[in-house]
Structures are given as structure tokens and as C-alpha cells.
Amino acid sequence: xxxxxxxxxxxxxxxxxxxxxxxxxxxxxxxxxxxxxxxxxxxxxxxxxxxxxxxxxxxxxxxxxxxxxxxxxxxxxxxxxxxxxxxxxxxxxxxxxxxxxxxxxxxxxxxxxxxxxxxxxxxxxxxxxxxxxxxxxxxxxxxxxxxxxxxxxxxxxxxxxxxxxxxxxxxxxxxxxxxxxxxxxxxxxxxxxxxxxxxxxxxxxxxxxxxxxxxxxxxxxxxxxxxxxxxxxxxxxxxxxxxxxxxxxxxxxxxxxxx
Numbered sequence: 394x395x396x397x398x399x400x401x402x403x404x405x406x407x408x409x410x411x412x413x414x415x416x417x418x419x420x421x422x423x424x425x426x427x428x429x430x431x432x433x434x435x436x437x438x439x440x441x442x443x444x445x446x447x448x449x450x451x452x453x454x455x456x457x458x459x460x461x462x463x464x465x466x467x468x469x470x471x472x473x474x475x476x477x478x479x480x481x482x483x484x485x486x487x488x489x490x491x492x493x494x495x496x497x498x499x500x501x502x503x504x505x506x507x508x509x510x511x512x513x514x515x516x517x518x519x520x521x522x523x524x525x526x527x528x529x530x531x532x533x534x535x536x537x538x539x540x541x542x543x544x545x546x547x548x549x550x551x552x553x554x555x556x557x558x559x560x561x562x563x564x565x566x567x568x569x570x571x572x573x574x575x576x577x578x579x580x581x582x583x584x585x586x587x588x589x590x591x592x593x594x595x596x597x598x599x600x601x602x603x604x605x606x607x608x609x610x611x612x613x614x615x616x617x618x619x620x621x622x623x624x625x626x627x628x629x630x631x632x633x634x635x636x637x638x639x640x641x642x643x644x645x646x647x648x649x650x651x652x
Contacts (some may be wrong), residue, residue: 422509446454474521476555483514489613491520491651495530495544496644498621499593502576504613504651507562512588512610519590519623520557520649530644532593533627536636540597542626544646545590554589561585565608571595574619596623 396566475530484506493500506513519525519617530544531551546553571577575595585606596619599607630637 399549401427428503454499458553475518476557478557479514479518481510481514483517483581484510487509489513489517489651491627491649492550493615493624493649496625496642497647498625500618500619500622501616502613502651503616504576505564505611509610509612511559511614512563515559515588515590516592516649517651520651521643522650524555524590525646526648528646530626530646531639533631533640533644534629535627535639538597539601540573540627541593541595541599542640542644543591543593544644545579546594547590551591554591558587558589560588562588562610565603565609567599567608569602569608571599571601571611572611573597573599575599576612576615578612580606580609582606594619594622596627597620 482505486507489504489506491502491504493502504513504516524547525545528545528547529549530542531546531549532541532543534541543551547555560580562580573595577593577595578588579591579593583605588610594615625643626640626644629641632641633639
């Protein structure tokens with residue numbers, strides 16, 4: 394018996410509903426697969442970014458603040474947002490005297506505000522703000538003819554700063570020679586605009602070759618106390634016995650005062 398028109402209509406509606414259902418399922422499956430793909434891509438990107446950040450930090454520390462490519466990253470720290478680069482006029486175009494105390498050893502210092510106005514202003518500003526108090530000296534080099542102690546990183550590993558960076562390089566020696574007692578700014582290799590808070594104290598006559606950016610900003614000089622610092626910190630070497638690494642003796646800046 395031939396199907397009635399009502400049966401044909403019902404069959405046609407059923408076919409349409411089936412096709413609609415199949416279409417919805419296709420769209421659903423496509424969206425689900427796309428979500429899985431997008432989540433996978435996002436996860437890969439997160440891993441790559443994390444690896445990139447880690448590599449950057451290792452690179453800057455391995456390159457070595459206070460070495461021929463003395464470095465400090467401009468990476469802000471959580472506690473550094475309250476600081477901002479001071480005006481170079483703060484140095485007043487004059488010599489400043491004061492005291493830097495490390496491991497309770499007083500180091501008398503002079504800073505040349507005329508030769509390095511921005512650098513000295515930066516040291517004055519951060520000292521007056523109490524930024525340096527309690528920070529470690531995270532790096533010591535002990536190679537003959539290359540002796541520096543680097544300090545002033547709030548992260549304690551060579552990657553930190555005050556939340557800003559500055560330049561250009563000031564008062565760098567033309568002959569790349571830094572006599573014992575020199576206080577100079579650390580920076581990234583080949584980047585004269587990357588100075589922040591990290592500085593290094595030269596404890597024995599040292600030659601640091603200039604790079605593409607030039608030399609290193611000399612702030613001033615330790616006028617007394619250097620021998621005591623060498624006996625207490627430098628003579629103990631590095632923590633791992635290498636010629637370049639964290640001091641074996643925990644080394645901390647008690648404070649810096651200038652006037």
C-alpha cells in the first residue's frame with residue numbers, strides 16, 4: 394500500500410530533524426576540538442614565556458655585573474615601585490663625603506657629583522630613601538688583577554633594581570683602569586642606559602675592557618676601610634670556591650650616609 398501524504402510529511406520532518414541534529418553535532422565537535430587546540434597552544438606559549446624569562450635572568454647574572462660586561466637588569470621588583478629616577482641636579486655639582494657600612498665595617502667614601510651628576514644623584518637619593526640598607530653584596534670576583542665586590546640588588550642575584558634604569562655612562566676612565574677603592578655602577582653589557590641601583594667596589598687595581606657602550610660610571614672612591622673589608626669578606630673567597638660568585642661570607646650593606 395502506498396504511503397499516505399501524512400506519512401510522507403512525517404518522514405520528511407524526521408529527515409530534516411536528523412540533518413539539523415547532525416549539523417549541530419558537527420558544530421559542537423568542531424568547537425570542542427578548537428578549544429582543545431587553543432588550550433594546548435596557550436599552554437605551550439606559557440611554557441615558552443617562562444623559559445624565556447628564566448633564560449634572561451640567567452643570562453644577565455652569568456654575564457656578570459662588575460665583570461667586563463658588568464650588568465644589572467632594569468627589572469622592577471615588587472618593593473621598588475615607590476622609587477623614581479632622581480634629577481641629576483641633586484648632586485649639586487660638588488664632592489660628597491659619607492660612610493658605607495658593610496658587615497659592620499665602616500668604609501669612608503667620597504662621591505664626585507661634578508664628574509658623575511646623575512650617578513651620584515642616584516646614590517644619594519637611594520641612600521636617603523634607605524633603599525640600600527639590608528641589601529646583600531651578591532657577587533665577588535677573585536681573579537688576579539680583576540677584583541670587585543658587587544652590591545645593591547634587592548633580588549640578591551644580579552637581576553634586580555630600583556624599578557627604573559638610567560644613563561648615559563658618566564666619568565668612565567679612558568684607559569679602562571679602575572684603581573683599588575673605585576666605586577662604580579654596574580650595568581648590562583653593551584647598554585649604557587641600563588644602570589639602576591647595583592654598584593661595585595674595586596678592592597684591587599682592575600682593568601675592565603670597555604664594550605660597545607663604553608666603560609663604567611665611576612661615582613667616587615673608598616678612602617678608608619678597604620683593607621678591613623678585604624680581610625673579612627674578600628679573603629674568604631666565594632661560596633663555591635670559584636673565581637666569580639657569591640661571597641662565602643654573607644655580606645650585607647648596613648647602610649649608606651652621605652652629606
